[in-house]
Amino acid sequence: MSTKFALPPFLLLLLGLWTPPSLNAVLAQQPLGFTTENQPPKLVVAITVDQMRADYLTRYAKGFGDGGFKRFFNEGFAGLDHHFSYAPTYTGPGHASIATGTTPAVHGIIGNNWFSRETGSKVYCVEDTAVQPVGMAGIDPGTAGQMSPGKLHASTWADEFKLHFSQREGAQPKVMGASMKDRGAILPAGHAADAAYWVSSGQFISSTHYMESLPKWVRQFNKSNNLEKLLAEGWSLRDAPESYAGSMADNTPYEGVWRGGERPTFPYDLLALEEGNGGQDIIKGTPHGNTLLVDFALAAIDAEELGSDDVPDVLALSFSSTDYVGHKFGAHAMETEDTYRRLDDQLSRLFDRLDTQIGTGQWTAFLTADHGAVTVPGLEKNRGLPVDYWNPEPMKAAVYAAVAARFGRSDIIREYDNDQFFLNRAVLRQEGIDADEVARFVAATAAEFPEVQKVMTAADLRGSTYLEGAEANIQRGWHSLYSGDVIVMLKPGYLEYSRTGTSHGSPYAYDTHVPFLIMGPGVPQGVTYTRTEIRDIAPTLSALLGFPRPSGCTGKPMPALFD
Ligand SMILES: [Zn+2]
Incomplete structure (x- = not known):
């Protein structure tokens, strides 16, 4: 009997003389998607x-x-x-x-x-x-x-x-x-x-x-x-x-x-x-x-x-x-x-x-x-389903007006784009206004519109991990550097688009x-x-x-x- 086989497997593994059979099998295998000639597809x-x-x-x-x-x-x-x-x-x-x-x-x-x-x-x-x-x-x-x-x-x-x-x-x-x-x-x-x-x-x-x-x-x-x-x-x-x-x-x-x-x-x-x-x-x-x-x-x-x-x-x-x-x-x-x-x-x-x-x-x-x-x-x-077209302008107008009234400046929201409000960070810094507070206020105002399912803020997305559903999808699509500070999620079936065709x-x-x-x-x-x-x-x-x-x-x- 050789000494090699007299040693217990864990020691052989440490010495590099033995590998578990399952690993050998995996390494010997060609990738599943290779051809019968053991080649990648051309x-x-x-x-x-x-x-x-x-x-x-x-x-x-x-x-x-x-x-x-x-x-x-x-x-x-x-x-x-x-x-x-x-x-x-x-x-x-x-x-x-x-x-x-x-x-x-x-x-x-x-x-x-x-x-x-x-x-x-x-x-x-x-x-x-x-x-x-x-x-x-x-x-x-x-x-x-x-x-x-x-x-x-x-x-x-x-x-x-x-x-x-x-x-x-x-x-x-x-x-x-x-x-x-x-x-x-x-x-x-x-x-x-x-x-x-x-x-x-x-x-x-x-x-x-x-x-x-x-x-x-x-x-x-x-x-x-x-x-x-x-x-x-x-x-x-x-x-x-x-x-x-x-x-x-x-x-x-x-x-x-x-x-x-x-x-x-x-x-x-x-x-x-x-x-x-x-x-x-x-x-x-x-x-x-x-x-x-x-x-x-x-x-x-x-x-x-x-x-x-x-x-x-x-x-x-x-x-x-x-x-x-x-x-x-x-x-x-x-x-x-x-x-x-x-x-x-x-x-x-x-x-x-x-x-x-x-x-x-x-x-x-x-x-x-x-x-x-x-x-x-x-x-x-027309078939009785709970859907409709969405025009964001009334919501935007309400939010802009409410924010101006509450925080005393009309330029606190910088942009509304892709269903997202972007706050004017320079103005917020200058005025010493807390961005999360503004975001929560914007979210609460926007959420009053019946077409809106939910409004999420950057703080929500940074602080919680959503596991499933639309909220999780919003989170996985939200980039911490590039995306907006407040995200408006519409109800299912609502669409901002022309009255013909789809999007x-x-x-x-x-x-x-x-x-x-x-x-x-x-x-x-x-x-x-x-x-x-x-x-x-x-x-x-x-x-x-x-x-x-x-x-x-x-x-x-x-x-x-x-x-
Ligand atoms: Zn496409």
């Missing part, structure tokens, strides 16, 4: 569908084929109680939270725009005056190209993926983001991305954060007539009108009308509507915007050779047109259902190409949304409940109704593929995928 496709409510998967299912949304159910995994765990549920925070595995309280993207105490004006979530536009020569002078992920204060899963799978010498993973929207392209791709492209005046552009000039293939794509052909097609229903069982009639008072259009009804002559609706950018508000994005993605896969070798790549696509259509027509319009049928076709086209070009079983894709949307309040109100932003289920779908090597086939959160996506990917969690990650791998 390409990870990260899909965000802008404004996709969870119920669209079921309500629109009859119009879906087998190759798009349904392919995830047939081959992969679906999280069917998947939620945002913060508010405000807007596009910028949504994409940032998917990418970083945390919430605005940590990553700092607290809105699409927000009031900056530093500059005294509104800032945009991806604006960056330190970078220059790329690819905008001769078009759309302005700031459309001055964008970067500089305001995102955490690493993304793609950042960690890129470093982890980089070879010591030689190839590095390529990471690319693309979307109609700048924030939809930039935030998912992360800080270390090779490229992000978004659309302005019908052209895919970028910024000097990524490159000095557009690659030749992007210039060629912009010169091609893909966009013109799609616009010339116009927009008519893909299928017979009576098949749109998930929608209301084509012409309802809850739908918006394009400038120059008469009714919200099919067919739409897009060339005739171009003028007055953003020129060629009208494509963003039609399902053709999604088609153009897949055209662009396929061109990128070819030209950048994404997924062509053993060094894995990332392609992050955000389909924005669903959001523009939802904002104009609402969650129960035939236009919205048709947009999803056509998106389903485009997903199928994309996945088929990945199979033939990269290989079946060699790629991984996930799909989620950046927020949901409320049912058009006018529609629900989002609340901490409630209609805005937080979105799909999570994933398929690829090692992903089990199944569904779970156990609650999962948006911030769980990044750590799930990192557990699946064995790379580190993003720097600010507060989510956790979804147990149903690993147990």
